[in-house]
Amino acid sequence: MSLLEGFAVAAQPMYLLFALGGVLVGTAVGVLPGIGPAMTVALLMPLTYSLEPTAAIIVFAGIYYGGMYGGSTTSILLNTPGESSSIVTALEGNRMAKAGRGAAALATAAVGSFIAGTIATVLLSFVAPYVAAFAVQIGPVEYVALMVVAFLTVGALLGSSVLRGLASLALGLFIATMGFDSLTAQQRYTFGSPFLADGIDVVLVAVALFAVGEALYVASRLRHGPIKVIPVTGGWTKWMRKEDWRRSWRPWLRGTVIGFPVGTIPAGGADVATFLSYASERKLAKGARKKQFGKGAIEGVAGPEAANNAAAAGVLVPLLTLGIPTTATAAMLLVAFQRYQIPVGPQLFENDSALVWALIASLYVGNLMLLVLNLPLVGIWVKILQIPRPYLYAGILVFAALGAFSVNFTPIDVIILLILGILGFFMRRFGYPVAPMVVGLILGPIFENQLRRSLAISQGDPVALVSSPIAAVIYVVLIIIFVLSFWMRKRQSALEAETTADLEDDVDDGTGTPRASAAPGGPDADGTSGTAPAVSGDPVGPADPGAAAGVPGARSAHGPDTVSGGAHSGASSTKNRKEGP
């Protein structure tokens, strides 16, 4: 079996070192605010000049998985007032930490991530070859359909505003058309400039939007004052009590079951997976435990963290079998493959099977390393969390400049970096998600080629695009996904509003406002009774995509879409959204 051969490669000492390097860097950037795995892979793209493909891909995969673990540490231990309430799932861990249970929260997140990551990687190993075997048979028309799904879900479902996401996507597609047309060699939108003749490099745009845009945006509203990290004490073996284990193992497994399929389908990404897991844990909890939700329930950490990591593995299914990235980090992995001229698509499992299986095997190894790095060695990351912010963001700018300069070794690229970075700054300021732009830029040329091939076959008849049975199914599924997502988004904001309201009541308690005396009973009663109806529909959520997947072709149809930035660290608060797709 090829997986064993993959292990034989990944277990060589040199590749183990590369994997370790990858997961170390990945965890570090996952922990650090303002920097995420997509940006890191973009910044480290110069590695592709000097490393051979297997080594570089293993490093990048390590960063991808590592980023997922690191994010949870930040959301649990970093005490940033007034901000974390935006994502419900990040909140339980933080609440646990404030109540002195931070160690248990960290442990359940790490162990849950490991279990879910490992199970999901097993699923990936078994599912991906079948999807690839199926995908080999589909033609350009079906590809066009899949990519339309990917574009629309990435553009419209990511971020809070549909129009802003689509605008971001369209800007990315526009930049993608600049330079030589690959089929006819005609210049497009180069405005006579030799610098634009080859188009604008993907790495340049990604680094500018993720790194420079982020640094400028944070600088404009930098939170000053000391960085408050909640301390964790005691030996790591005693972090989880027996009861914690008993309460965690079921949410871990449920999170895995929810996360993996959601990762493979276009339903809005890991954010959706973590939310679904959180909602179902909250629904399933009984009695006193239910009342803990919003105040530090361990189930609310265990489930979403597991779902988050399982979704991360799920995202690799459409990436490796169809060449369709559904998150920002997956898009950057695709760029890495492109740098080596390795075509990513259904043929990948046949043509480059050694590389793919080495990559998958390295994910198993990386998961094990990450468990060690995040339990006994979590202290290191807590220190990293305390890096002075001026140094952090100054360093990000230096790395961005390095990445930009090394694209073509010309300072002009650094100036283009700055211009695109300012664009990224305004996009953040005005609520435009940047991830759709990067995905549009990367998928744009592939989409155009497939579209033109489809229309060349049909001799220009656009009806051919929807008349293939598989393509028609894909479009129908797209509509279903949209309806479901909007419905789910409403549920999500209802739940968030409610939890935030609970929290605000709690805060009132603490500060002893006049309402304090009435508060203790109030919020609890509200929380439990109010929640039940709001959440009741959610557990159905995961079942729906599953049912759809029963239709032949539907599963891969979904695949491409899950872009939400979340996949790298869904549960870890807003950081995910930044780099979302």
Place this chain on the structure above:
Amino acid sequence: MSTSTSSPAGSGTTAAPGRPIGELIFALIVISVGVVGFVAGASIQTPPSASDIGPKAFPYLVSGMLVLVGTGLVIQLLRGGTGVPEEGEDVDPNIATDWATVGKLAGFVLLHSFLIVPLGWPIAAAVLFFGAAWSLGARPWFRNLITAIVLALVLQFVFAGLLGVSLPAGFLEGFGVFSG
């Protein structure tokens, strides 16, 4: 610290005065990119040999999307639907925009781009780090300076020396470990 000047509500989503205008300009830029796409797209040559829809069709499609979405955004903004600024662990939603710092950072990146060739990458990088850290409020200056120099040398060593990325070494030219 957090001296809140503009939005007392503290939600961060309520607009400071003037922001809708900025957003409106941004939406208009989206439309104008689409218009430029149509105008400049007209001059794309379609070779007679092209057997498919040619190189023009897709750019037109994207330009049309930009115009449509941009128009939708303008309408949404005029009806009062403003965007929600991104949140982040290090972002304080309650303080006013610090344009001076943004300007300084952009200035140092620009300066960096002009220094790479004449002075070499390590010096240009050290200047960028030192300037950015200072702009963001790091003190004292000598600690910033030492950090900047150490970081620049380490990066030059790792990327140029070890990984073979051709960063111009500047004054370090001739030291094998620092050149790519």
